Amino acid sequence: MITTIHEALKEELKRLYKENEELQSKIEEISSQCNMIESHLRERIMTSQDSGDGSTSLESIGKNVSDPSRGATNNVSRVFVRTTAEESSLVVKDGYAWRKYGQKVTKDNPWPRAYYRCAMAPACPVKKKVQRCAEDKSVLVATYEGAHTHPPQSLPKEPNSSTTTPITEYNCPGYMDPFRPSITLDLTLNGSPNPAIPARPIRTMVPDGDTSIGMAISAAMTNVTTAGTRNQELYKGLSNADPTFLSALSAAVAQNVASLQHRMNY
DNA sequence: CGGATTTGACCAGCGC
């Protein structure tokens, strides 16, 4: 029994080492993309300030979807989902049943936007919009409006059995989906490698003023997060770990724990 | 055959 477990763990460790190599190269690639996006963003901010137009300042870029001027339906959240670029469907598996009622091509994005209503309860007010990221067609952006008045139908499928993988999300401050597990890991506690690292919540803030840049940053950050998740054991104990990486890692680990809890409950 | 999806038409809000 113990020997079997030992063998299984060894196999798992081997697999993790292999994945680690692949993911590290991915991180490097993403990191360079992040730098590019950041410099692009800074350039735009500088440009707008020089022209005396404050409309693209950091403050306005950070303006979020919970703007009260948008009315009572400010219960809005965004979920970014990685798909294969070839995958043409606009389906985001999230545990709820949705009925599509429209599709439209919008001005700022060449990809069509699909409109969904919750099909699980006639009175449920939740709506969902799904559209591909203009810059990266492999990323789906699902925008949820409202809160469900009923529990989910079923759990989302395992990442390796589905063509879509949730990668990160953006939520209005104060908004939490009551049916979604939420865990915050604090790496500053109990022998953390780096006491200077503050605990950070899972949910990642993404600037809403410039959607394309925000989504690109978000997608890049979550790729790093995903890498961290799969390699958490390998990085455990690192005394000089990069704070940014560990922060992302904490979020990723929390997501995995939530997923594991679900599987154990069913 | 019934439910889900597609798609063109329609409507409302907004800026000029």
Added chain:
DNA sequence: GCGCTGGTCAAATCCG
């Protein structure tokens, strides 16, 4: 008032 755009409707079509 007009045109543009995003959101919704509903008839046609598809699919199991």
